[in-house]
Amino acid sequence: MLQRDRIPLQLIFLQVALVVTWCFTDMETGPGASVSTQPNGDRFKIEGRAIVPGIKTQDWVSTARVLVEGEEYVGFLRTDGSFAVNDVPSGSYVVEVVTPTYRFEAVRVDITTKGKMRARLVNYIKTSEVIRQPYPLQIRASGPHSYFMKRETWGWTDFLMNPMVMMMVLPLLIIVLLPKVVNTNDPEMRKEMEQSMNMLNPNPELPDVSELMTKLFSGSKGSSKAGSSSKGTRPAAKRR
């Protein structure tokens, strides 16, 4: 519905080709209906194995579960990391191994009414795209979950490269250096400068730093004061 309208012709062709080659004629129809219409139909078994590289299975299997389409069907892991979810009717399901510590990719498993199985990558946007995965499933953990943010640590370089500091230091430099390089009291020069400042600022309605600055240029004495006051507002504003 969302992106389907824009599926390129190529992909449709690919899709058709795949359907033909794999003989999954009932891929698009059936599965959802079969769940509801034939509760006593044939039941199948989804099998596979989950692997966490470098970790003993005993250390994580007791916290793991296999969830098929949410919590519709639940399986548990054996002590060697393999699993089987029993009593699943034909259909198309997303199978995922869930543990609080390790991240596993979900896999979509299609089961035909005859019990033929195939696994493919989960793609929620192009739901009929088929990129085959091995079946019985081989699900390898892609590392531990990252739940936490890193605290910002404080260093001089961070402080100096901080955009806020840059924004304060650069104008200060300009304020201090510019009056020495150009004569700000020259009206033509001032006009030119104003124009260039307006170019930088696309929205003329906004009250702007540049205006403030040009005002400051007229009297270079107040500049240091303004600089320090802006420095003062930063921590105060943060605290608010």
Added chain:
Amino acid sequence: MAKLILLWLKCVIFWATIEAVFEDQVGKFDWRQQYVGKVRFSHFDTHVQSSKKVLVATERNVFAALNTRTGELFWRHVDKSGSEGNIDALLQHGQDAVLMVGNGRLLRSWEISVGGLNWEVVLDSGSFQSACLVGQQDMVKHVAVLKKTAISVHYLSNGHQKWIENLPETETVDYQAVYSDGNGEVYVLGVVPHSHIAIVVYSLEDGEIIKQMSVEAPWLSNIQASCVVVGQGMLTCVDSAAMSFYMLDLRLQLQMTQVPLQAYSVNLFSAETGRRLLDTTLIDFYSVFQLYVQAFLKKDDSVGYRAMVQTEDHTLTFIQQPGRVMWTREEALSDVVTMEMVDLPLTGTQAELEGEFGKKADGLMSMVMKRLSSQLILLQAWIAHLWKLFYDARKPRSQVKNDITIENLSRDEFNLQKMMVMVTASGKLFGIDSKTGGILWRHYLDNVPPNAAFKLMVQRTTAHFPHPPQCTLLIKDKDTGLATLHVFNPIFGKKSHVTPPALPQPVLQSLMLPLMDQDYAKVLLLIDDHYKVSAFPSTKNVLQQLQEMAASIFFYLVDSSQGRLSGYRLRTDLSTEQIWEVVIPPEVQRIVSVKGKRPNEHVHSQGRVMGDRSVLYKYLNPNLLAVVTESTDLHQERSFIGILLIDGVTGRIIHEAVQRKARGPVHVVHSENWVVYEYWSTKSRRNEFSVIELYEGMELYNSTVFSSLDRPHAPQVLQQSYIFPSSISTMEATLTEKGITSRHLLIGLPSGGILSLPKMFLDPRRPEIVSEQSREENLIPYAPELLIRTEWFINYNQTVSRVRGIYTAPSGLESTCLVVAYGLDIYQTRVYPSKQFDVLKDDYDYMLISSVLFALFFATMISKRLAEVKLLNRAWR
């Protein structure tokens, strides 16, 4: 400068979207409690002498190992809820525990030291009766499973079936028990009610029937209820009607020996002493449901015992020999139905200060004196507090104990600590301290019907000192509709002195009015099935107020079986009058849920500032109801879900949306001017989110007050949908005190995570093509798929199994929202949807700020000195 501030704000907003937990915050303000549910089967792990495990299988389809010393979980496996995950039997042999699951459908073997699965096999369908381990020459290698019509024997090592045999005469005999004595024979016991016991003996080797017996037992109707096999094949049954005891040696006799019960007084006595012992050790002792005793020989050859007691109120108590309670687990909390958070009372001194305002003014001078004295008391308390801080700081940290008891409960500075009042399905109420998770009070209501519906309401908060806070629990029997009220103090759990009205008629609807009686208790209106209204409290003052207000009190009723939604108005004589009705044909679709807005929700900004500096005003109708319907036709091509936005006062349908090729379960959140719902798309086989936002337009019709009766313009409706890569269990929105903080959606996932998804991502104004204006508005470009990032999990690895509800409450800080997720587990935490903008962060760098200040100070001193010197020099020139 303005641009600077704008940029800074942008930074804040940007950071808000990637809000997450820091690693050092773990356990600082969050806690989790894990439960297993009411125990159905239990086994002490005895195969190793030093084992500390006790295995439990519960009614909530959980299989777990508990530590006998502490009561904590070693591991826990949560199966599907419902009958398919139902645990029928638990057997244990050595390292293995064998479980029968789903009415004899699955046979599972668990490795109990690790908590991993050994094997799982599917059995033929058939009603499960009994299971037992089968031994042969002291070696247990098989497990026998008895179904209604067949018996099968499986290998214990891999679950493979050894043989299966049909039972003889299944039309007349009701087979109920299976037993093996370890000699290669399997006894199947059946009963013909009020006639005889049929015993069939099978050979373990090949499943052949060795012999069939029949024993007269005209008094027996059910073996499982009244019989047990003890010792070496000794069937013992109790006939409670004749007060006697029957024994049958399964191997030899063909006749039951009857023993009058008095002869077994020894057994009874020992059981009785145990009972008496328990009675003396427990304070809250309700009737015992189940008792699991493990007797063992101690080193000095005396008999010791350990016992696990399951009581009626779902408390699990573990008792060691001399009647010492080792631990208790409140398993009722595995099934929390509803909850509320109540502010804690002020401390004594604060309350005194507050009380000053409550009294009548009596002269200027005395008021000043009173104020001065109370300020003095505060100062005194503050100094005492400082002294205590100083005193505690010198002691090592481990010695400082901050035990929270009911006596020293008091509100903290930012009102972050609250009392969680939890109502469980078993009818037990709990008061839990939100900071530590400690249970401060518990109260068991013993007259609660098994299928009751609960509604908890706070009638009076703690703000009205010296009146005690008051909560009212409405308990409604779903079958009869009859309801009772339980009024209690939420801080202490004590039943209130206020007697609630008796409710002889079934209650259809209850509503809390913002009206208060003279004691500051909010008025609760109850509507019975004759559409008569009764008020609680119903003092004269209240009735008078009601009469005055009657014209502006409206309510709605939902009858989902008939698909009828109707609105009523209150008349001054407390009768009602129907003013509107919407009928949704129940043959086509049925009403699944009706959601209003939360009454304690505040919306800070009336509108949204657009990119061109104009304002788009929100349609903030407090009476708006979101009605969700599902089609009765479940075929994937024809099923649909519908959402109706109805004004609860006028019955006007504001908006109607239908999602074709979709089915439930639908989860809805309705807040401010938006409704977010989630459903299953049958066409694309994925979960989808949809958001509806309502706007008044560029002008506000009446900005001072909203009236449903005077709103001529229909609101503008915007809608957008997204793909969500997981199914969800429950959903709730964050809530803050003033509504300034941006909102997040808290989504409970089946994996146990609680995702905090910024509402920004669910915004129907997200543009497909980015323009200058949308960038100015900070709109995120549209992307069809919403992402689940584990950094957004507010509960990191503390997963919450089977999340059933998420409760959010505002705290005293605008940035902070308190969250409690409950299901099988309970998890409490705080979330900061826009980060902590109103308090210093816990990693605030005091050193930096003070060093900068000092540096500046010295710099000014030095420059002043230099300037003076310079001036002096100039003056000399």
